[in-house]
Amino acid sequence: MAERLGLGTHGRPHHFVSAGNRNAAPLLEELARKADDLLGGDDAVPVADDTALPKKGGASVGVAPQYASALGKRANCQTLASLALARGEVPAMAGPRLFLPDGWIADPERRQRAGVPAGFRTPGTEPGIAIEEIDRLRAAGLRFGAVPADAGYGPSAPSRQAPSVRDLRWAVGIPRRRKACPADVARIFPAAGRGRPRRRHIPDRKSPPAEAVLAGAAWRSISWRRGTKGRPSARFAALRVRVADGPARRIGDLGNRHMPGEEVWLIGERRTNGERRFHLSNLPAGTSLRALAATVKARWVCEQAHQQPKEELGLDHFEGRSWAGLRRHALMTTIAHAFLQARRLTGAEGGRTHRGTAACARPARRPARHAAASVWPAQPTMPASQPKPRNQTSVRSAKVVLGPVRARFITPLQAA
Numbered sequence: 001m002a003e004r005l006g007l008g009t010h011g012r013p014h015h016f017v018s019a020g021n022r023n024a025a026p027l028l029e030e031l032a033r034k035a036d037d038l039l040g041g042d043d044a045v046p047v048a049d050d051t052a053l054p055k056k057g058g059a060s061v062g063v064a065p066q067y068a069s070a071l072g073k074r075a076n077c078q079t080l081a082s083l084a085l086a087r088g089e090v091p092a093m094a095g096p097r098l099f100l101p102d103g104w105i106a107d108p109e110r111r112q113r114a115g116v117p118a119g120f121r122t123p124g125t126e127p128g129i130a131i132e133e134i135d136r137l138r139a140a141g142l143r144f145g146a147v148p149a150d151a152g153y154g155p156s157a158p159s160r161q162a163p164s165v166r167d168l169r170w171a172v173g174i175p176r177r178r179k180a181c182p183a184d185v186a187r188i189f190p191a192a193g194r195g196r197p198r199r200r201h202i203p204d205r206k207s208p209p210a211e212a213v214l215a216g217a218a219w220r221s222i223s224w225r226r227g228t229k230g231r232p233s234a235r236f237a238a239l240r241v242r243v244a245d246g247p248a249r250r251i252g253d254l255g256n257r258h259m260p261g262e263e264v265w266l267i268g269e270r271r272t273n274g275e276r277r278f279h280l281s282n283l284p285a286g287t288s289l290r291a292l293a294a295t296v297k298a299r300w301v302c303e304q305a306h307q308q309p310k311e312e313l314g315l316d317h318f319e320g321r322s323w324a325g326l327r328r329h330a331l332m333t334t335i336a337h338a339f340l341q342a343r344r345l346t347g348a349e350g351g352r353t354h355r356g357t358a359a360c361a362r363p364a365r366r367p368a369r370h371a372a373a374s375v376w377p378a379q380p381t382m383p384a385s386q387p388k389p390r391n392q393t394s395v396r397s398a399k400v401v402l403g404p405v406r407a408r409f410i411t412p413l414q415a416a
Contacts, residue, residue, distance in 0.1 A: 017318075017332070018325030028095050031335055032140035035094055038342055039087040040143040045295075047084045047091070047302035048130035048149040050099065052077040053316045061114035061323045064101040069152075070306075080330060081129040083137065084305035085144065086298065089225075090345065091305035092338045094137055096330045097129050098323065116323045126152065127159035134163070146171055146283065148299035154178075154280060157245035157261070164262065164282055171267075171281035171295045178278065179207035181260045183240035203260055207244040210278045214239060214268040224294040235270040236293045240285060267292050309337045 002010045011019075052068035054077045061078070068075040082096035098120075104110060105123050127149075134147065151173030153159050163170040185203050217237035225232065242260035265287070267279040279296045309315035313336050318329040 017328050018320050018322050022328075024327065024331055027331060027335065028136075029140055031331075031338060032094060032137055032142055034342070035085045035092045035338060036140075036142045038338070038345065039085050039090060039092055041087060042143065042145050044085055044087040044144040045298045046094070046134060046137060046142070046144050046147055047086055047299045047305070048081075048127070048134075048147060048153055049084065049299070049302045049306070050079050050081040050126050050152070051096070051306040051310075052079055053318075059113075060321045061116065061326055062098045062100050062104060064103050066101055078326070079126070081126040081133075082305075083130060083133045084302045085137075085142065086301040086305065089301060089304075090341055091301045092341050093305050093309065093334045094133065094142075095334055097133065098326060098330075099124070099126055099129060114321060114323050120323070125156075125159075127156055127162075131159070131162045134166070134168070138166075145169060146281070146295050146298070148295060149173070150299060151175060151277075157243075160243075160245075160280065160282075161262070169281070169283055171279055171283070171292075171298075173296075174210060174278050174280055176211040176276065176278050177209040178280075179244040180210055180213055180241040180266055181205065181207045181244060182213070183242055183263050185242055185260050207260070210266055210268070211276070213241060213266055214278075217268065219268070219270065220289060222290055222293045224290070224297045234272065234293075236267065236289055238265050238267045238289050238292050240264070241266040243280060265292055267296055269293075269296070305337075309333050312340075313337055 002008070050069060052066075052070045052075070054068060054071065054075055055063040056076060057063065058076075063076060063078050065074055065076050066079060067073070068077045068079075071077075079099040079101075080096035081099050083094045084091045085094055086092070100111075100116065100120065102123065104114075104116075105121065108121075111121055130149070130153065137144075146169035147163055148171045149159075154172035154174040155178065160170065160172060181203055182205075185205060214237050217239055219235045219237045221233055222236050223231040223233040240263060242263050244259070245261040262282065263285075265279075265281045265283060267281060269277040269279070271277070281292060281295060283292060283295060306315075313333045315330065315333045318326055320326065320329070
């Protein structure tokens with residue numbers, strides 16, 4: 001790069017990533033615009049999720065014993081909270097952010113050594129980061145519909161209420177014991193045996209767990225998409241309920257209980273392997289069961305949004321310790337992944353599909369915005385014919401340039 005720009009000096013790649021005072025904000029804005037051009041629309045979903053980067057030692061920024069979703073247990077790792085904009089079967093990450101555990105928040109000397117900026121030194125949560133990223137993407141003009149998230153985001157009432165106050169639709173997983181009341185629950189004054197009359201309402205019935213609420217519901221088998229191994233299906237049921245997440249109130253001998261809150265959908269899922277899942281969603285009351293099932297299952301694609309950058313582009317292979325280095329590495333990996341997804345869709349439009357990209361997942365083409373300021377390479381029109389047999393030399397040279405990019409991503413680049 002230095003030779004091509006005529007700078008006359010060379011720097012090491014890890015210095016390029018970790019050193020310097022480059023501002024990442026313009027790249028994040030451009031990535032958001034390109035993600036919208038590629039996948040934006042009313043049927044697009046920004047999936048809130050987090051991924052773990054296993055690490056040894058304790059000097060790397062944000063590393064601590066915490067739950068690692070990739071491992072299914074607590075482990076020494078870094079956690080990246082992110083939004084992945086998805087449409088159909090195609091995801092594109094919108095810039096992951098590092099989550100700082102409490103041990104790092106409480107240790108200013110440790111943060112200073114890792115170079116954590118002042119704006120990121122306050123306590124936070126993964127759902128809080130997701131809300132901040134949603135606000136950033138909305139400000140950048142991204143178009144999307146409902147916001148799905150897993151059970152790590154659903155139990156917290158503020159995490160559910162934050163999208164609601166922003167007039168956003170959402171669908172989140174919850175534990176099976178999350179309490180809810182039927183939608184027609186009434187508020188009554190408890191009868192006072194003696195003393196002054198009661199001045200605060202209480203619900204006229206108890207709040208049973210989610211699994212008990214749906215125990216007698218009508219369950220239907222629904223298929224929500226077409227996969228590479230056929231159409232996956234599961235049994236679903238849904239009822240309108242009021243989640244017990246309102247103000248706490250003492251109710252007789254039951255002690256302090258939460259009052260009924262917002263009216264939402266309670267959705268149950270029974271998978272073919274016997275596993276049961278429960279979800280909440282604030283989609284309108286007239287939404288069909290099939291649409292509810294498709295919304296809660298839309299978040300599956302975020303697994304690809306994390307797996308592909310890790311396995312193909314080295315998202316989890318960063319060996320530096322600084323906050324700036326990890327953030328830039330994650331941003332560069334995200335940009336590379338979005339670029340390859342754009343080439344993948346271009347190949348699909350030319351008559352070829354790659355790794356199960358269905359024709360229905362292709363977004364409508366729109367004129368690119370901010371063309372003069374764009375740093376994104378122009379996308380050539382891919383030929384409709386099949387690519388020529390691979391040349392081993394070209395494959396090796398492509399791997400040298402792109403790193404560990406596998407054949408499913410290299411194929412459209414060779415055709416170009």
